[in-house]
Amino acid sequence: MSITRRIFGGTALAAMMLAGGAAHADDPVRIALVVKALGIGFFEAANDGAMEAAEELGNVEIIYTGPTSTTAEGQIEVINSLIAQGVDAIAVSANDPDALVPVLERAMQRGIAVISFDSGVAEAGRMLHLAPSSDALIGRTIIQLAADHLPDGGQVALLSATATSTNQNTWIAEMNAVMGDYPGIEVVATVYGDDLADRSYREAVGLMQTYPDLDAIIAPTSVGIVAAAQAVVDQDMVGQVNVTGLGLPSEMAGAIESGASQSFAIWNPIDLGYAATMLAYELSANGAEAAPGAVIPMGRMGELELDDSTTGAMALPFTYDASNIEQFREIF
Amino acid sequence: MSDMTPSGASIPDTTRNIPDRLQSPALKAFKSWETLLLAVAIAIFITNSFLSPYFLNAWNLSDATFNFTEKAMIAFAMALLIIAGEIDLSVASIIALASTAMGYALQFDVGTWGLVVIGLATGLACGAFNGLLVTGLGLPSIVVTIGTMSLFRGISYIVLGDQGFRGYPSDFSFFGQGYVYWVISFEFVLFAGLALVYYVLLHRTNFGRAVYAIGNNPTGALFSGIKVARVKFILFLLTGLMAGVAAVCLTSRLGSTRPTIALGWELEVVTMVVLGGVNILGGSGSIPGVVIAAFVMGLVTFGLGLLNVPGIVMSIFIGCLLIGVIALPRLWAMWRP
Numbered sequence: 172m173s174i175t176r177r178i179f180g181g182t183a184l185a186a187m188m189l190a191g192g193a194a195h196a197d198d199p200v201r202i203a204l205v206v207k208a209l210g211i212g213f214f215e216a217a218n219d220g221a222m223e224a225a226e227e228l229g230n231v232e233i234i235y236t237g238p239t240s241t242t243a244e245g246q247i248e249v250i251n252s253l254i255a256q257g258v259d260a261i262a263v264s265a266n267d268p269d270a271l272v273p274v275l276e277r278a279m280q281r282g283i284a285v286i287s288f289d290s291g292v293a294e295a296g297r298m299l300h301l302a303p304s305s306d307a308l309i310g311r312t313i314i315q316l317a318a319d320h321l322p323d324g325g326q327v328a329l330l331s332a333t334a335t336s337t338n339q340n341t342w343i344a345e346m347n348a349v350m351g352d353y354p355g356i357e358v359v360a361t362v363y364g365d366d367l368a369d370r371s372y373r374e375a376v377g378l379m380q381t382y383p384d385l386d387a388i389i390a391p392t393s394v395g396i397v398a399a400a401q402a403v404v405d406q407d408m409v410g411q412v413n414v415t416g417l418g419l420p421s422e423m424a425g426a427i428e429s430g431a432s433q434s435f436a437i438w439n440p441i442d443l444g445y446a447a448t449m450l451a452y453e454l455s456a457n458g459a460e461a462a463p464g465a466v467i468p469m470g471r472m473g474e475l476e477l478d479d480s481t482t483g484a485m486a487l488p489f490t491y492d493a494s495n496i497e498q499f500r501e502i503f
Numbered sequence: 504m505s506d507m508t509p510s511g512a513s514i515p516d517t518t519r520n521i522p523d524r525l526q527s528p529a530l531k532a533f534k535s536w537e538t539l540l541l542a543v544a545i546a547i548f549i550t551n552s553f554l555s556p557y558f559l560n561a562w563n564l565s566d567a568t569f570n571f572t573e574k575a576m577i578a579f580a581m582a583l584l585i586i587a588g589e590i591d592l593s594v595a596s597i598i599a600l601a602s603t604a605m606g607y608a609l610q611f612d613v614g615t616w617g618l619v620v621i622g623l624a625t626g627l628a629c630g631a632f633n634g635l636l637v638t639g640l641g642l643p644s645i646v647v648t649i650g651t652m653s654l655f656r657g658i659s660y661i662v663l664g665d666q667g668f669r670g671y672p673s674d675f676s677f678f679g680q681g682y683v684y685w686v687i688s689f690e691f692v693l694f695a696g697l698a699l700v701y702y703v704l705l706h707r708t709n710f711g712r713a714v715y716a717i718g719n720n721p722t723g724a725l726f727s728g729i730k731v732a733r734v735k736f737i738l739f740l741l742t743g744l745m746a747g748v749a750a751v752c753l754t755s756r757l758g759s760t761r762p763t764i765a766l767g768w769e770l771e772v773v774t775m776v777v778l779g780g781v782n783i784l785g786g787s788g789s790i791p792g793v794v795i796a797a798f799v800m801g802l803v804t805f806g807l808g809l810l811n812v813p814g815i816v817m818s819i820f821i822g823c824l825l826i827g828v829i830a831l832p833r834l835w836a837m838w839r840p
Contacts, residue, residue: 237813242766267757270758270761
């Protein structure tokens, strides 16, 4: 290191001669955002969120990086170079929950705060995991989205993926658990489109024919929601049947435009990048401890409560409608 | 060659003096590919240490070696194979299959050495399969190994799907994460040892001469009494074995197995070999060249990584480096006939 120190000249020398603590306070807190691969709109948006957090915190430098293809080996090379630079914190969306554990353990041994966001790392390899949302919050959101446009109650049907898909079944169970809060709304049927566009389309058409008074179709799957919206347009039911659930803004923009869908939800990558940066800052610079049950602040996103596996859910899924779809359709 | 004067004739005044060599060995070495590459490596090293304050640090440099050691191990065997006029594009898939076999064996409690043996044996078996198809049926190696590239990794996908194996024994982690002495990792020692073994094999044995002979003129080699098919088969075996060694190291370093392990490595290995001065058409090349090329690629990726240069820029840089280093001697020859 000696040669380069000399090049940096006066400032570096002065910094070295000053008492450690005082000089250290002026160094920016360097937080690295390691994404699955560069050039993915979702993560570019997360970087925007990270920048927003950095501006809010001040004295924070964001290093946005990742491999060219979504491989664990590529992420390990990136993380190795971040360890070498001695960054203060690493927030990673992992391509592989297990393969990153050894390198991230080494990062933590060298005093770097490590969190995973979006796509998690096994417990041994990170201090906490920031999940975009939780099963309970998603279950609550999908029925709320339908209820928002049914003030007088009505009939809704579910169009799910496969009958055995764990995610969808969990969300539907969580939704059923809160149905007591929506007394006027009746779930008339649950059908399965197997996450295939044509099958989902036929099931949606079938629902509208079987239940002529149907008011909304809830599809907690990005394939099903697009197919259902198309079916509503083709059956000339726009305005009568509202399609909602979980979908991607880029795929759903048309359905919002046509009116087949009033609104739908998915996590917001900007909020996710913002919250990940806030948490990384809290752990590295503010001395927060990531232990089961801990509550860690994350700026405008509120607080993150950690469960027994030190995982926390950020927020309710973010709602997309005519007011913001144009902004997000370009992102992901 | 030392005495070109026709025997018996003694006409000293008109005898032309034919030199033993066209140029001195020192000059030849100076003009060689390896020297050029070494100069590039040193230039990159110096540039890196000026550009990043984190570069000149023993631990960081040690970490950086992991970027290329596993690929270089395969590159040694691949260099011999390419010199002999063949190629193996299935090496990355052999890693996947060998790693999957080791992961599968975990449930039978075979112990650390059992896992290593299984990894190496899978590599050997894959190499033998490639070798049999190429030498036994006389198929072109590029076609055969593009096929087995899909086949070997396909088997991993069938076994694993979107799942992974983990829970390797703790002493198994030594191969990919252990240190022999201070910052010298086990992988680096293995890399250096294998470099020496392949140097001796290619440059100091009859087998090595046979490899060059086959690459330059397979028919001529056959008529010179070289068992061409057998040499090629052994080269495929060696390449498979090296992929097995790399699989042990990489699996140990990752501590887990997924079917996507080492995805795309075959091209990085071939890049390393070609950058090392091995003629892609066969017939020439050296192990020292490949060793230096490994360092060049490792130093470039690590140096650019320290500057947080996006990966795509790194790929462009490696591509330009490859074209540049290959084009430079040719341009040199054009300008200075």
